Amino acid sequence: MCISWEVGSAMKLSQSEKETVIKKFSVFGAGILLVGWMILSYLVPPNSKSLTGKPPYLNVYNWYGVIPEFILRQFEAETGIHIQYDLYDNNEILEAKLLAGRSGYDIVFPSASPYLERQIRAGVFQRLDKSHLDNLRHLDPAFLDRMQAVDPGLNYSIPFFWGTFGFAYVEEMILARMPDAPVQSYRMLFDPNVVSQFKSCGVALLDEAVDVYPAIMSFLGYDPQSSDLNVLKAAQQQLLKARPFISRFLGQRFANELVSGEVCLTQAWSGDIQLAQQQAREAKRKTTIRYVIPDDGGTLWIDGICIPKDAPHPQNAYLFINFLMRPEISAAITNSTLCPTTNKGARPLLNKEIRNNETLYPSPESIEKVKA
Numbered sequence: 001m002c003i004s005w006e007v008g009s010a011m012k013l014s015q016s017e018k019e020t021v022i023k024k025f026s027v028f029g030a031g032i033l034l035v036g037w038m039i040l041s042y043l044v045p046p047n048s049k050s051l052t053g054k055p056p057y058l059n060v061y062n063w064y065g066v067i068p069e070f071i072l073r074q075f076e077a078e079t080g081i082h083i084q085y086d087l088y089d090n091n092e093i094l095e096a097k098l099l100a101g102r103s104g105y106d107i108v109f110p111s112a113s114p115y116l117e118r119q120i121r122a123g124v125f126q127r128l129d130k131s132h133l134d135n136l137r138h139l140d141p142a143f144l145d146r147m148q149a150v151d152p153g154l155n156y157s158i159p160f161f162w163g164t165f166g167f168a169y170v171e172e173m174i175l176a177r178m179p180d181a182p183v184q185s186y187r188m189l190f191d192p193n194v195v196s197q198f199k200s201c202g203v204a205l206l207d208e209a210v211d212v213y214p215a216i217m218s219f220l221g222y223d224p225q226s227s228d229l230n231v232l233k234a235a236q237q238q239l240l241k242a243r244p245f246i247s248r249f250l251g252q253r254f255a256n257e258l259v260s261g262e263v264c265l266t267q268a269w270s271g272d273i274q275l276a277q278q279q280a281r282e283a284k285r286k287t288t289i290r291y292v293i294p295d296d297g298g299t300l301w302i303d304g305i306c307i308p309k310d311a312p313h314p315q316n317a318y319l320f321i322n323f324l325m326r327p328e329i330s331a332a333i334t335n336s337t338l339c340p341t342t343n344k345g346a347r348p349l350l351n352k353e354i355r356n357n358e359t360l361y362p363s364p365e366s367i368e369k370v371k372a
Contacts, residue, residue, distance in 0.1 A: 056081045058316040061097070061105040063303065064089055065275075066161055067324075068336040075323050081316050089251050090208055091115045098124045098308060105308055106317040109161070112302040113225070114210060116157055117150045119306075125156040126307045132318035133158070135325035138345035146302060157304035158321060159342045163270040164362060164370055165211065165299040168254075171288040173201045173264035186219035186296040188265060192241045199245040201264035204257065207249040211267060212239065218297035255279070258289055269301065271339040274359050278338070291359050293366050300370040302342075334360075 056079075064087045072083050088094050091111050097103040098110075098119055110116045119125065130136060136158065143159045151157045167189055174181050178197045187194045195203055205212050214224030216235040226232075250257065254266045255276035273291040280289055292298075305324070307317045323329060327345030334340055335351050340360050347355060354360060362370075 056316070057084060057313055058082070058107070058320055059084045059086075059105045059312065060320070061086050061088060061094065061103070061108045063087070063109060063161075066109075066303075066337055066339050067333060070336075071324075071329060071333060074329075075320060078323070079316075079319055081319065083320075091210070092208070095119065098122075102310055103308055104312065106311040106313045107320060108306050108308060109303045110157075110306060112147065112150045112157075112159065112304055116304050116306070120151060120156050124309055126309050126311065126314060127155055128158070128307070129318070132315075133322050133325065135322045138325055138327055138330075138343045140342050140344040143302065143342045146300065147304075151304070157306045158325070159302045160305050160324065161303040161339050162342055163301055163340060163360070164293050164366075165215075165267070165269055165301050166291065166293040168258060168266055168268035168273045168276070168289055168291045170201075170258060170261070170264045171290050173261075173287075174198065177201065183290070184292060184295045186215060186294045188294075189267065190216055190219045190238055190242050192245065195242050195245045195265075198265050199247065202247045202257070202262055203245055204248050204250045204254055204263045204266035205246055206254070206267045207251050214299055215267065218294070218299075221296075224297065224299060259283065259285065261285075261287070270359050270362075271337070274338045274357065277359075293362060293369055295369065298370045300367070 058081050060083055062085070072085060075081065076083060086105075094108060094110055095115055097105075098108065099122060101124075110119060139158070143162065144154065147154060147157070147159050167186070169183065169188065174183070177200070178194070181197070182188060182191075182194060188198075189195055189203070189205070213232065213235050216238050217224045217226060217231060220231075220234060220238060222228075222231045222234070247263065248257075250263075250266065254263070254268060255272040256279075257263045258266060258268075258273075258276050259279045268291060270291060273289065277289050277291075280287055305321055307314055311317055324333075324341075325343060327343055327349060330341040330343035330346035331349035334346065335354060338354065338360060358366065
């Protein structure tokens with residue numbers, strides 16, 4: 001039905017006729033509004049903010065491969081909020097956008113150290129209103145301690161993804177070149193007398209200094225978080241000694257290159273190596289990929305969830321964070337991506353082979369060797 005009211009026709013009506021028409025249209029219009037409101041209330045979930053004038057969108061900027069698509073679609077189905085999801089592969093890209101301002105993102109996932117700490121100091125995040133985050137009660141308290149140096153009280157971030165950082169190697173290729181290789185030590189990467197043995201099969205370091213230098217400092221017996229200039233110079237000198245035997249610097253591609261045999265030894269994050277081992281089995285490759293938290297001291301990494309200060313849809317961001325912190329959602333993420341979360345309520349819901357996998361969930365003795 002199409003209703004029109006031509007101005008010219010209305011001008012020919014008497015005053016009483018005009019009043020009658022206005023009354024009828026007022027009643028009719030009110031009825032239309034009421035019916036429209038009822039339809040929208042039925043079709044649009046109550047958590048969608050479209051009815052309050054806020055667009056039902058959420059702009060997420062995250063690491064590649066850590067939240068499966070079916071989780072995003074479930075959130076959309078439950079809330080009516082459409083997710084626009086962009087990806088990055090290193091912290092520098094994220095930090096540049098945050099410091100420039102007006103990134104347009106509602107949720108980001110920076111790594112805790114050193115990025116999150118300095119981003120908080122720069123004032124790029126909103127202070128969290130935890131009254132919107134009732135599922136925060138599922139957070140493993142152990143991670144509160146780990147975050148004390150970065151964000152005491154978790155005023156700006158929620159630790160969510162975590163894992164360890166060490167190195168990985170293809171066992172057959174390494175032992176063929178050095179049967180007595182010190183496979184529990186960072187000597188594999190940073191002792192030139194050792195790493196030189198593996199140049200022929202490819203050795204890789206990660207492409208961010210914040211991953212390389214702490215590892216070298218651990219190897220040398222220093223605090224991996226030290227900012228002492230003499231310690232940093234010593235680490236640089238050690239890197240220069242090993243540099244002739246390093247074939248490449250990689251980002252997240254290191255797992256694929258281990259599987260393909262392009263490298264035989266690389267720095268590595270725990271979750272990615274678990275995926276590499278799985279890919280090798282699926283490809284029926286007759287190789288064994290080992291992951292090591294070195295005795296010299298590995299690193300515990302944590303990625304937090306933050307809301308940028310200029311986020312366009314902060315209320316939708318709170319809904320998404322609370323959704324991710326539901327134990328069954330956190331468990332589904334880990335079961336799918338092999339990336340552990342900080343949700344203690346999710347642990348009993350994990351697949352048994354994941355829950356008991358020491359690469360993903362190291363023993364207390366292994367955790368003692370890592371530093372945040």
